[in-house]
Amino acid sequence: MAAHPRKGFEVAIVGGGVCGLTCAVALQKAGVPVRLFEAAPAFGEIGAGIGIGPNAVRVLKDIGVLDAILQKTGEGDLRARGFVYHPGVGEHRAVYTTPAEDPVDRGIGMHRAVFLNALVSIVDPSVSQFNKRCVSVAESPTNPKRVLLSFLDGTTHEADIVLGADGIKSSVRKYVLGGIDDRLAFSNTVAYRALIPYVKLKAAGFRTDLVEVPACFVGPSKHLIVFPIKNDEIVNVVAFSARYDTPIGAVKLPDGAAWVQEVTREEVQQEYKGWGPDVSILIDHMPERPSKWSIHVVHPPLESYVKGRVALLGDAAHGMLPHLGAGAGQGIEDAYLLARLLSHPDTSIDNMEEVLRAYTKVRQPRAQMVWDRSYRIGRIYDGNGPHGVDWDYIGEGLDGMFHSVWRHGLNDDFEAAVRALREGRAFPADNGP
Ligand SMILES: Cc1cc2nc3c(=O)[nH]c(=O)nc-3n(C[C@H](O)[C@H](O)[C@H](O)COP(=O)(O)OP(=O)(O)OC[C@H]3O[C@@H](n4cnc5c(N)ncnc54)[C@H](O)[C@@H]3O)c2cc1C
Structure with missing residues (x-):
């Protein structure tokens, strides 16, 4: 410019x-x-x-x-x-990859x-x-x-x-x-966020490849976005959980409630109970107190x-x-x-x-x-x-x-x-x- x-x-x-x-x-x-x-x-x-x-x-x-x-x-x-998409529950086979081969999509x-x-x-x-x-x-x-x-x-x-x-x-x-x-409206969505050393995930048997293209694990009312940063040393995990039974803005957080708070890892494990092996490894390797974000949006x-x-x-x-x-x-x-x-x-x-x-x-x-x-x-x-x-x-x-x-x-x-x-x-x- x-x-x-x-x-x-x-x-x-x-x-x-x-x-x-x-x-x-x-x-x-x-x-x-x-x-x-x-x-x-x-x-x-x-x-x-x-x-x-x-x-x-x-x-x-x-x-x-x-x-x-x-x-x-x-x-x-x-x-x-873009992402390679995997069902989060059961086997994590790849079901779709965002087309992004063109260098302009990097x-x-x-x-x-x-x-x-x-x-x-x-x-x-x-x-x-x-x-x-x-x-x-x-x-x-x-x-x-x-x-x-x-x-x-x-x-x-x-x-x-x-x-x-x-x-x-x-x-x-x-x-x-x-x-x-x-x-200012609550989106009915929360996100648990963590940074995890990639080496620890691999040692625990994590198999999904993240290096070439980030991964998205999809499932009922929840999904996880997972991608490496810092020359693939660290894995960024965002685990979302949403409600769809009510429109955006209909539910308000109680007055004074923190939008970002530390929660126990057990809370996240409970949310993703029964999900597949790599998702369980990700959640089990979150810090003991991951952060939980109540996501707000501008709406209408x-x-x-x-x-x-x-x-x-x-x-x-x-x-x-x-x-x-x-x-x-x-x-x-x-x-x-x-x-x-x-x-x-x-x-x-x-x-x-x-x-x-x-x-x-x-x-x-x-x-x-x-x-x-x-x-x-x-x-x-x-x-x-x-x-x-x-x-x-x-x-x-x-x-x-x-x-x-x-x-x-x-x-x-x-x-x-x-x-x-x-x-x-x-x-x-x-x-x-
Ligand atoms: C879980 C999650 C994952 C996300 N992942 C991505 C992603 O991968 N890619 C992407 O593009 N976006 C992503 N986003 C969205 C992205 O984080 C936001 O769009 C972005 O941070 C907005 O930047 P901003 O500068 O507008 O606001 P902010 O980053 O919120 O910065 C606002 C600044 O203003 C200051 N401030 C606030 N109030 C006042 C005031 N009254 N007076 C003076 N200063 C003030 C604050 O201290 C802060 O420094 C994600 C969001 C979430 C919640």
Whole structure:
């Protein structure tokens, strides 16, 4: 992405997770002044793996951070994404493999902290401030064209544009929704997560090959996603368990209940009682107290990710079920489009509201398509798809699911947004993309 002369406006990003940091790096590299406000005392990620799909890998390459990430992971190369699917109960024969032979379908599986640290090493340290939990967003009382951020520590900050990358529990989303956030919903799905040394699994007789392509063990109302990270030394396991007897959002966690908690390994063993040999080995090798996540999503979908000069990205905008391994990837696409549009030579302090409207117009349908697919694919994995638990037909439901997520052209969103801006006369008509 080419750098442009410094813009006469400043962007403030709320939240320094994967999406906020990607956006900060992309804006910084494109010459747009940016500040980042993070609630935690330092950048940090949870102890778990993350799969970055080919679409997001292309963004990371274009903004010039892919090499730094690959260096940190020690992988040196991209891997096939997608899965080999195995029934989780009984014999784990392979019933379907996501077609991903084409090099354009390659992605990365890595430790989340490694990914975040690679981004942190690139972002200018002077742009980030910590212990800054945003508690409210409002128009500036002195200049209605500027946005005022207030933080829990009593301080404030004014910026021309605010980007809310503050995750699923976003405080910025409330502003975009006009004061009431009624879109945060429990997904009726929990996930048990663990990192396990591969050597221990093999010693215990684990036979499914994970090195070439990650594995997905499917079964009634439950499935497990399993892939190696750290040069195949560590296996990342996410074991999902879902309810399908009630719509998303109908059940709420009790007030004050933790979304992430440590549970006993016995609880997970009980959930997967009677499953096949490799699943039992995985669960038996989880730590004594694995973490259990009550997964929340943004639902019903936001009509717009933008209000005035404030825009949402990442989970704040479209937190989704993780079944396509694409949630962060969608946030990375958001970050890319925002950085390209805000650094566009025709973007100025006078047309930035139109620019943000073009961003949401293009990104909302794409991210929502991925949200819908993530939900649908989870149902198929859990035996609630058109062929139920007849796993020999699982491929019919899965065929093509990943490709429209992975093969999205990097420039398509950008060109569509610029076209809309030219048609709406926010940008001059004759300048090309
Ligand atoms: C079990 C599971 C597995 C997943 N696997 C994958 C995968 O393989 N691939 C993939 O692409 N996606 C995956 N996802 C989804 C992915 O984790 C999210 O989409 C991604 O982390 C969202 O990034 P984010 O930066 O938007 O939000 P977050 O990562 O939540 O970051 C938000 C940041 O904002 C900060 N913050 C929060 N509130 C405030 C505030 N008020 N003020 C200031 N700062 C604030 C937080 O401290 C945090 O640093 C998975 C999700 C789950 C639950």
